[in-house]
Amino acid sequence: MRLDKAVSLAGLSRSEAKDAIKKGRVCINGIIARDAAMRVEATDAVTVDSKPVDLSLHRHIMLNKPSGVITATEDTHGERTVIDLLPREMRFKDLGPVGRLDKDVTGLVILTTDGVLAHRLISPKHDAMKQYIAKVEGRLTQNDIDAFAAGLDLGDFIAKPAKLEIDDAGEVFSLARVFISEGKFHQVKRMFSKVGHEVLKLKRISIAGLTLDETLAEGESRALTPDEIRLLYEAAGMEAE
Ligand code: URA
Numbered sequence: 001m002r003l004d005k006a007v008s009l010a011g012l013s014r015s016e017a018k019d020a021i022k023k024g025r026v027c028i029n030g031i032i033a034r035d036a037a038m039r040v041e042a043t044d045a046v047t048v049d050s051k052p053v054d055l056s057l058h059r060h061i062m063l064n065k066p067s068g069v070i071t072a073t074e075d076t077h078g079e080r081t082v083i084d085l086l087p088r089e090m091r092f093k094d095l096g097p098v099g100r101l102d103k104d105v106t107g108l109v110i111l112t113t114d115g116v117l118a119h120r121l122i123s124p125k126h127d128a129m130k131q132y133i134a135k136v137e138g139r140l141t142q143n144d145i146d147a148f149a150a151g152l153d154l155g156d157f158i159a160k161p162a163k164l165e166i167d168d169a170g171e172v173f174s175l176a177r178v179f180i181s182e183g184k185f186h187q188v189k190r191m192f193s194k195v196g197h198e199v200l201k202l203k204r205i206s207i208a209g210l211t212l213d214e215t216l217a218e219g220e221s222r223a224l225t226p227d228e229i230r231l232l233y234e235a236a237g238m239e240a241e
Contacts, residue, residue, distance in 0.1 A: 001039070001040060001055075002036065002037055002039065002040075003021060003026070003028070003033055003035065003036055003037070003038045003039070003040055003046070004017040004018050004021060004036040004037070005017075006040045006044075006046050006053060006055055007020055007021060007026055007046065007048055007053060009053055009054060009055060009056075009059075010048045010051070010053045010089070011088065011089030011090065011091070011092065012048070017036070018036045020048055020049075021033065021035070021036045022034065022036075025048055025049050026046065026047070026048055027045075027046070028040055028044050028045070028046055029045050030045070040055070042055050042056075056241050057113075057241060058112060058113045058114040058117075058241060059090075059092045059095065059112070059113045059223070060110065060111070060112045060113075060114070060117075060223065060228075060229050060232065061086065061090060061095070061110070061111040061112070061221050061222065061223055061224065062108060062109070062110055062111075062210070062212065062213060062216070062221060062222060062224055062228075063082055063085060063086070063108075063109045063110075063111060063216075063220070063221040064106070064107065064108070064212060064213075064216040064217065064218050064219065064220055064221070065082060065085075065101055065105070065106055065107060065108075065109045065218070065219075066085075066106055066218035066219050067103070067104050067105070067106050068080065068103060068104070069081065069082055069084070069085060069103065069219075070082070070103050071097045071099075071100040071101050071109060072097075072100075073095065073096055073097070079103075082097060082109055082111065083095065083111075085219050085221065086111075086221055087221075090221065090223070092113050093113070094113040094115070095111050095112065095113050096111065096112065096113075096115065096118055097109050097110070097111050097118070098110040098111070098112060098117075098118045098121045098122060098207065099121070099122045099130075099183045099207070100183075101204060102186065102189075102202075104202075105202045105203070105204065106201075106202070106203045106204075106218060107132075107133075107202075107203035107204035107205055107212055108204045108205060108206060108207060108210075108211075108212040109204075110207055110210065110224075110232070111221075112232075116238070117232060117233065117236050117238060120236035120237065120238065121207070121208060121232065121235065121236050122183055124182065126235065126236055126237065127181040127182075128181065128207055128208035128235055128236075129179055129180070129181050129206075129207075129208060129209070130179070130180055130181070130183065130204060130206065130207050130208075131177060131178070131179050131204070131205050131206040132177065132178045132179075132180070132188050132202055132203065132204050132205065133167075133175070133176075133177055133202075133203045133205055134175070134176050134177075134178055134188060134199055134201065134202050134203075135173055135174070135175055135199070135200045135201040135202075136173060136174055136176065136192050136197040136198065136199050136200060137172075137173055137197050137198045137200060138171075138172075138173065138174065138196065138197050139169045139170060139171055139174055140164070140166045140169050140174040140176055140197060141166075141169065143195075144164060144166075144195045144197070145164045145165075145166065147194075147195050148161070148162045148163065148164040148178070148191065148195075149161050149162070149163065149164070152191050152194050152195070153194075154184075154187075154190050154191070154194060157184060159180070159182065159184075159187065159191055160180070160181060160182055162178060162179060162180045162181075162191065163177075163178070163179040164176055164177070164178055165177040165178075165179075173200060174197070178191070188202055189202065208231065208232060208235035208236075209231055209235060210224075210228050210231055210232060
């Protein structure tokens with residue numbers, strides 16, 4: 001790829017990248033490079049201000065989404081989006097979420113610049129398993145476990161059999177884990193509602209075996225590790241870069 005494209009992978013716009021090159025802030029394999037059009041290979045070590053640039057074409061991020069933020073890439077009616085939460089240098093072009101969480105739902109959102117990966121992970125064919133923690137009204141029982149396992153008729157569709165694990169069943173509210181492979185609109189809330197338990201709080205903690213890093217406070221994000229990236233590509237039946 002061209003050097004200015006490579007430098008932009010550090011989170012700079014193309015014109016900022018050109019400027020950094022002109023000012024001698026960019027090195028290839030330890031040597032200052034001043035030609036924005038020169039070619040670099042994935043094996044070259046490119047630095048900006050002595051900081052290495054990751055030359056992989058795609059970027060993958062995990063975010064611990066707080067409540068009150070929408071899973072969209074553009075500002076809609078002044079609402080805060082998951083992209084607004086990212087540090088500026090992580091707001092890569094073409095970054096999009098792998099599926100959506102409702103505004104009031106918290107937890108794991110994966111963002112990737114690889115649209116094919118995102119598409120595959122949410123396609124029914126790949127059935128990526130999602131795990132949620134739910135706080136619901138009332139006492140959950142074995143009947144609810146059985147109803148989830150049988151596949152709930154939600155009117156416009158029948159939810160696939162899902163696993164419900166009850167962590168704590170109280171008179172006023174219960175805590176449980178839900179495992180679903182689909183991702184229909186309000187699906188978990190609708191499943192609980194169907195068995196008579198309104199959801200009070202919902203948090204997603206894993207997608208396709210990738211678990212939310214609990215050291216991330218709500219609103220915080222980080223790049224996925226190479227192992228996490230491999231896991232996602234494997235789940236999507238794709239080769240990682
Ligand atoms: N199920 C829901 O009801 N809401 C979400 O955001 C995700 C799953």
